[in-house]
Amino acid sequence: MSNKRYVSFFLFFMMPFSLLHKSYPQSINQSSDEHQILLELKKHWGRSPVLGRWNPNSADHCNWGGITCTNGVVTAISLPSQTSMKPLPPSICLLKNLTHLDLSYNNISSPFPTMLYNCSNLMYLDLSNNDFTGKLPNDINSLSTLLEHLNLSSNRFTGRIPPSIGWFPRLKSLLLDTNQFDGRYPAEDISKLADLERLTLAVNPFVPAPVPVEFGKLARLRYLWLSDMNITGEIPESMSSLRELNLLDLSLNKQQGKIPTWIWQHKKLQYLYLYANRFTGEIEPNVTALNLVEIDVSSNKLTGTIPDDFGKLTNLTLLFLYNNKLNGSIPSSIGLLPKLTDIRLFDNMLSGSLPPELGKHSPLGNLEVSNNNLSGELPEGLCFNRKLYDIVVFNNNFSGKLPSSLDGCYLLQNLMMQNNNFSGEFPKSLWSVVTDQLSVVQIQNNSFPGTFPTQLPWNFTHLDISNNRFSGPIPMLAGKMKVFRAANNLLSGEIPWDLTGISQVAEFDLSGNQISGSIPMTIGVLNGLNTLNLRGNQISGNIPAAFGFIAVLNVLELSSNNLSGEIPKDFSKLSLSFLNLSMNQLTGEIPTSLQSEAFEQSFQFNPGLCVSSTNSVHNFPICRARTNISNDQSRRLIALCSAVASIMLLGSAMLGFMLLRRKKHLQDHLSWKLTPFHVLRFTENDILSGLCEQNWIGSGRSGKVYQVYAGDRASGGRMVAVKKIWNMQNLDNKLEKDFLEEVQILGEIRHTNIVKLLCCISSSEAKLLVYEYMENGSLYQWLHQRERICAPAPLDWPTRLQIAIDSERGLCYMHHHCLPPIVHRDVKSANILLDPNFRAKMADFGLARILLRAGDEESFSAIAGTFGYMAPEYGHRLKVNEKIDVYSFGVVLLELITGRVANDGGEYYCLAQWAWRQYQEYGLSVDLLDEGIRDPTHVEDALEVFTLGVICTGEHPSMRPSMKDVLNVLIQFDRKSNGGILQDDISDETALIES
Structure with missing residues (x-):
């Protein structure tokens, strides 16, 4: 304790009470000075999520965010993650009692701030994860001698670390990793820090050298991170004296020799990372370091067997031995470890079977043993605890059936079992939509039999079942599929006509099956298709001209089928590196662009083909000039062209509603403008600070959606929904247009059944729409x-009817009470939101358009909407009026009644077609109704609403009722179910319009 502090201490306790009382004004003055200093700091640094809430009118600055006081004086400032801040001002050290300063993760750009030398009481300093540059000053020891924690990691400091770094007598934690320090390790200087417990020098380009033997003097060291810093040589024996060591990380270096015995016998070591070095020899057979939690010695040159003593490490959660030269079997004792979650032994020379108890006694999550010589069956209890998310066992000699525990392995994400000898039927649950995590399935080159379900899960991205014995029809593919390979199986039937579900697919391989029928003309919707292989099937018909519109198509293999007709001229638009149309029945002239040496073997065994000149490299006859074409042929040609044109329009329709890519996260330093449409009790900063991943709740057509609590609870804060839309004028002006239209429409609408737009917040880089928050989500979810x-239970009939009436009121207002009328264009159950009382509101007007004149149709250059809800005329005429919303709402009514999805992938693909067929062929029956509304008291009304849905989805727009007519019908059912009492009548629609 300094003399000055001792005198203060003495006076406080020894002076008479009257003198102590006279010292209060001085304390008040000190508090006032600190208050003013903090306000100057705020002014210097500018606005940020925390600084923005520092209230200059509040005298109690000790309650400000990031400020800690002790006995009324400021002792700590903690302001991490405030995005961009200016360099530190000298005034910060006017806070004489400051002991703790944390400014990490702020992108501060400057040399090392030597003004901190004046903070004489500083004990904790964290400047990590910023943009500090230049060399550390030689007199860095001029920082407080009381310093215990110094964190300068993840910056851009250069040069050597000065010797004075070792002149802090109390330093316990020194973190200098992830910079650009060069020169030699400051071994002698750091070894003087006798109290040091944490040391990180990792990820710096030091001059190659061994681990300093001097580090063995740091007897209290518990955490030592020295990875990726050009360490050579062997691990020195002097480090065995580090008896308190808890973590040792020497990974990603160039060390060699054997792993020392003392490491495997260390009593307190928990985390051992020696991966990606050049260690050789065997692992110590007598492992007594029983506290080990994680072991990673992968990517070395270790030999010998896996020690059986590893089975004694009962705290072990992670065991990484991959990419070595280990042989022998995996000890069965490893299967008994109670905490093992991740085991990776791939790329070795292991043999024998897996431990029979593996997965049964621990929360095993990841198993990777590929590229070994393992055999036998997979352990029966592999997914016993339902935690398994990765199974990677390819390139071994496994055989037999898959374990029954996989049938309920719902967390599984990656299943890579190719190139083994598995047999028996593949678990049906893994094809189920319930398995919503599974994305990669690679089981090619096995002997699996069985069939597919009608539709595969939406989350599959990579599916390869080639060279097995799967049979039956091709399933409906949907969702995120990028690669689908099913070559050399026994699949039959036709290629599904509806390919919109896999519009993102890049590789599609059905070669070597028994596929028949023709290639769907909708193939053009696969605009990301790079490779298509249909070789060796029984496919007939013409080659669709729509191929010419798949701009990225690189490989096209259609050989050994029964294709006929001419090769489309649009093939000249493609940039193919490989094309094979041989062994078909094609006729006519080979397109001139394909009459080159690159495609010399592409058309063999098609006797009806010809070339334009003798200069062609193809051995085909010269085409004869065509003179007369019969009227019948002309009609066929016109019909074909019309069909192709229709398909291309449909292709445009399907492309129109594909998701747009989002830009990077918004930056807080942008200049924001808030445009309110209602009285607000929050600011733009309240919204911006809530745009983080943990608040993300979903995505709309043109932006991400966040759930944000805006404002202060005491002053009437509220939960809001925020849609974030990026500006992409240079890439896609459509997003900008979406934003302007949605603001224009929603900013003017005032109706209780239309979601309320509270304000919009815009900058040069991004735009935000802030809506009222609907606690019960969407109708689609329920x-x-x-x-x-x-x-807890399905929606009952009164609730469903009320939801239908509420959403219909919103649409009726748009069609009949707005001048000009508004067409929503994307009515669907996902855009009907529910409040806590299940009252419904229409949402997402990103597709809406205002009709120029009441009753006029409007033409659009691109189709938008959602498949299953789109009226049939929408894809043919590109002319719309309010009747397309009537059709879509009819589909919603059918969803409410039947419980089916709008596009279920069944025989008729779309719910409206299915409902019409049921109505025509079988009439009305209780079997049509969702199980939640089969109460006898409501069956009659529900079936009548089903009929209303069928009428609304009629093929001809003129035969569909208006929104006002539909609302009148629904209100009659509401009157009946509520004993003639109706809350709001359509004749008084203004009662629903907000002032």
């Missing part, structure tokens, strides 16, 4: 995703 939202 009808089709009840498990995900933990719904």
